[in-house]
Amino acid sequence: MKKEITGRIPVLLMIVGLGMCVVGVVTGEAGVIFMKAARICMECIGLG
Amino acid sequence: MVKHVRKIIQAGWGILTNAYVRGFIPGGPMLYQGPLKHFCVPGMNCYSCPGALGACPVGSLQAVLNERHRRFPFYVLGWMIFVGAAVGRFICGWLCLFGLLQELLYKIPVRKVRVADKVDRPLRYLKYIVLAVLVVGLPLLYRTRYGAGDPSFCKYVCPVGTLEGGVPHVLLNGTLRPALGWLFRWKMLLLVLCIAASVVIYRPFCRYICPLGAFYALFQRFSLVRIRVDSDACINCGACHRVCGMQVDPHVMPDSAECIRCGECMKACPVNALSFTAGGKGFCSRSTGSNIGSNTGNKKHLRRLDVFS
Numbered sequence: 503m504k505k506e507i508t509g510r511i512p513v514l515l516m517i518v519g520l521g522m523c524v525v526g527v528v529t530g531e532a533g534v535i536f537m538k539a540a541r542i543c544m545e546c547i548g549l550g
Numbered sequence: 551m552v553k554h555v556r557k558i559i560q561a562g563w564g565i566l567t568n569a570y571v572r573g574f575i576p577g578g579p580m581l582y583q584g585p586l587k588h589f590c591v592p593g594m595n596c597y598s599c600p601g602a603l604g605a606c607p608v609g610s611l612q613a614v615l616n617e618r619h620r621r622f623p624f625y626v627l628g629w630m631i632f633v634g635a636a637v638g639r640f641i642c643g644w645l646c647l648f649g650l651l652q653e654l655l656y657k658i659p660v661r662k663v664r665v666a667d668k669v670d671r672p673l674r675y676l677k678y679i680v681l682a683v684l685v686v687g688l689p690l691l692y693r694t695r696y697g698a699g700d701p702s703f704c705k706y707v708c709p710v711g712t713l714e715g716g717v718p719h720v721l722l723n724g725t726l727r728p729a730l731g732w733l734f735r736w737k738m739l740l741l742v743l744c745i746a747a748s749v750v751i752y753r754p755f756c757r758y759i760c761p762l763g764a765f766y767a768l769f770q771r772f773s774l775v776r777i778r779v780d781s782d783a784c785i786n787c788g789a790c791h792r793v794c795g796m797q798v799d800p801h802v803m804p805d806s807a808e809c810i811r812c813g814e815c816m817k818a819c820p821v822n823a824l825s826f827t828a829g830g831k832g833f834c835s836r837s838t839g840s841n842i843g844s845n846t847g848n849k850k851h852l853r854r855l856d857v858f859s
Contacts, residue, residue, distance in 0.1 A: 511635075512635040512769075512772050512774040512829070513774065515632075515635030516632050516635045519629065519631035519634075519635060521628065522624040523625050525624040525625075526623070526624035526626070527625060529621065529624065531621065532625055533588070534613060535587075535588060535610045535613060535614065535626065536585075536587050536588045538597070538613035539602075539605035543597065543711075544729075546596055546705070546708065547711060547712070547715040547720075548712055548730075548736075548737040549716070549726060549730065549734060550705055
């Protein structure tokens with residue numbers, strides 16, 4: 503029984519994670535990340 | 551064998567995720583700007599690296615949190631939860647280029663420092679503070695007069711960004727050099743300190759600073775892929791503890807938040823008592839090439855010989 507539960511928790515978390523990813527894509531969050539990642543981040547390289 | 555396989559996978563993954571060769575050509579496009587940049591990679595990998603094909607989850611999380619119009623970071627957080635729940639800190643041990651660099655530096659033959667437990671244990675919590683304050687807190691709460699936030703971890707700390715982004719861009723693009731100031735010098739100082747520490751301490755950045763490692767550590771006890779100890783086979787010889795660079799005692803706490811699941815303990819175990827499991831089912835363990843440890847009779851035999859005392 504314990505093994506069953508411990509096996510389910512990560513699967514449930516993975517499903518929740520994937521669901522959140524889908525919500526993020528729908529709300530345009532992936533676009534925000536793209537806008538940030540597709541240009542040089544001056545702060546990240548120490549020039550900001 | 552596991553040791554070499556892991557190094558090959560670490561290096562291969564690093565090359566694969568930084569495979570935009572044109573970015574490294576002086577006068578070239580400087581950065582990959584294709585559709586893959588919509589996606590986060592599972593480990594620390596600066597998206598400002600000239601070769602980077604994907605986005606760093608830590609940088610992306612700050613980018614969403616410090617937006618002028620606040621939004622919940624569903625996408626990045628969801629990705630991090632998915633990866634953490636699937637494999638936990640396995641990512642740190644197998645798919646992190648900066649982790650590989652630290653491991654290679656640790657191979658330089660000088661006297662090594664095993665951090666005393668009374669120093670090591672409190673310092674381990676530093677990475678959670680870095681995650682809470684620099685990755686989430688400040689980007690979320692602090693606002694400049696223009697309304698945008700600061701990616702505080704990337705800006706003031708991240709040595710990965712300095713190494714993968716800052717140094718190559720400054721070397722490749724002369725136009726950026728006049729902009730170098732105190733921030734770049736500060737970040738270079740942190741990078742040099744990190745490199746120097748890595749020569750004598752095993753993976754100091756991963757152990758004490760890395761916010762992504764801290765996040766994945768929260769899932770170590772729940773993740774699908776874990777390390778299992780066969781308590782019937784274990785002879786409590788301590789070989790796994792002695793070989794662990796992260797100073798974990800796998801036979802006592804196989805789900806320790808500090809374990810990066812590199813598999814060195816499995817290699818060191820003389821009775822094959824440690825194995826990787828997925829959802830409770832074993833899928834990888836070291837083969838001893840003999841029948842040592844195959845049953846409790848061997849366990850008694852090894853105890854009698856006292857070969858590990």
